[in-house]
Amino acid sequence: MSSAPQLNIDHVAKLARLALTPEEKAQFAAQLGSVLHHIEQLAKVDVAGVEPSAHAFAVHNVWQDDVARPGLTVADALRNAPAQRENMIAVPKVVE
């Protein structure tokens, strides 16, 4: 299966923070390409007169009142963190 012309696998890998081998790039480019080909087919459907929607259900305004409930304990919140210090999750230094 060929990769879609508009697919830049290097850009997608960069956005996803993935370091791919040339083999993986070829493999994923083909897989993502087939997804894009499918989208191209969908794009051919005539939707003139169909109102765009952001959701599959025509339902609006699903909400809750602003009443706070207890959440996770600090210990539970940090349980999956590979590194922690002072009850915070330690990550490699980032600067922006």
Add this chain to the structure above:
Amino acid sequence: MTSVTHSVPSVSQSSINYEAVIGLEVHVQIKTASKVFTRVAAGYGHEPNSLTDPVVLGLPGALPVMNKAALDAIIKAGLLLGCEIAPVCKWDRKQYFYPDSPKNYQISQYDQPICLGGSVEIELPGAARNVMGAHKNIPLTRIHLEEDVGKLNHGATESLVDYNRAGTPLMEIVSDPAMHSAEEAYAYLTSIRATMIYGGISDCDMEKGQLRCDANISIRPVGQAKLGTKVELKNLNSISFVRDGIEHEIKRQLAVIERGGTIVQETRDYDGMTGTSQSLRTKEEAHDYRYFPDPDLLPVAVDAAWKARLQAECPELPFAKQRRFQADYALPYTLTSVLVWDRALADYFEEAAKLSGKPQAVGNWIANDLLREIGHAKIELASSKVRPAHLAALVQLVEAGTVLNQAAKEIFTEMFATGELPEAIAEKRGLKAAPTDNNELEQWCRDSIAANAKALAEFKAGKDSAINAFKGPVMKAAKGKANPKLVDETLRRLLAGM
């Protein structure tokens, strides 16, 4: 070389005049009990990572649910700023990898924000502190609702992440690139802050990150329609830093142009302590956030009834109040500019003004005495023992001539300390002026006139100021407690019959 002033937005450089063009992105945290898409508590100053739940942390299977109060608040903000409220809006995912965002996307609004257009009324500095400056409306592009991200604490070798802030309801108020000086940006931010506090939408405490501001700044030759290359200035974490940082950036850009250089599109970090900025990263390519509609959340539809309900809750804003105070109470700018910026103070004034029927006198007492005492005592207005009824009673005592100005000051001080009513204090401490309904005053006046034939002759010859010579002895006889206005009236009445 270069200078930027609010009145003359253009800045000269060699033979070409440049003007600055500024747009602000203001983030305002909405004051709610729980987060915007989940019901764990929102708050500031709690133990790190103690305000999280599976939705905040983006754990698998967790689903967001909207907070009704956050929606009410942003619609109210939009109504206060004259925005059009979109009949339908939706939620989008803004994708990016950064440790402050646990899901690797932020729920925001991309192409269908809830509030469109609108404007912020600002006042520029006047010619002097007591002179009203020019007013201007800064147009808004949009206001949308999103979730705040976590807080990063940068150490030497690692960054520590606290997700307490993540998921706090956050409004982003985006202005058009329509400001031309640091003063305008400062006035804009001041006005937004006052509006949000008035509306009960946010406390806007910049130290707590409840109000944050990024500025997009460019310069262009005056008359050129095309915008220059913009620089984004970040970390403007106090209102003064916003003004200083923008002023600094305009000068920096002018200096670059003057040297024959070109402005590079970049993000710069402004350090308010040193008054310098440094480049964070050059934007080689625009961010690719790959927005798409969030399938976990349903769209919001705002109907007329909902809008009307919130419109009814919208308070009168400071500038409108100022115009009304000037029109209805004939208050000078020096008083209205003190009274209207604090909603509680403005309400206090109106109550006292109505009770006393003497708005100007009430305004003077508040601006000169009440605020000074509150400042000294380091208390809030709400804790002041002097309530509007106290102030109104005091003003009426002075107006009726029952107490004189000096005595009124003493009464005020005691009233502030004890909360006793002025009448009682005046009685207890003997601060009342001499009664006006007895013949004593008239007798003192007769005596004084009789004792000064020279002044009498002068007065009768048409020298009006000669009347003052009679007043000293009368006041002396009254031990300083006579009402000067009454003394003057009595003397004139007696003199007219001589």
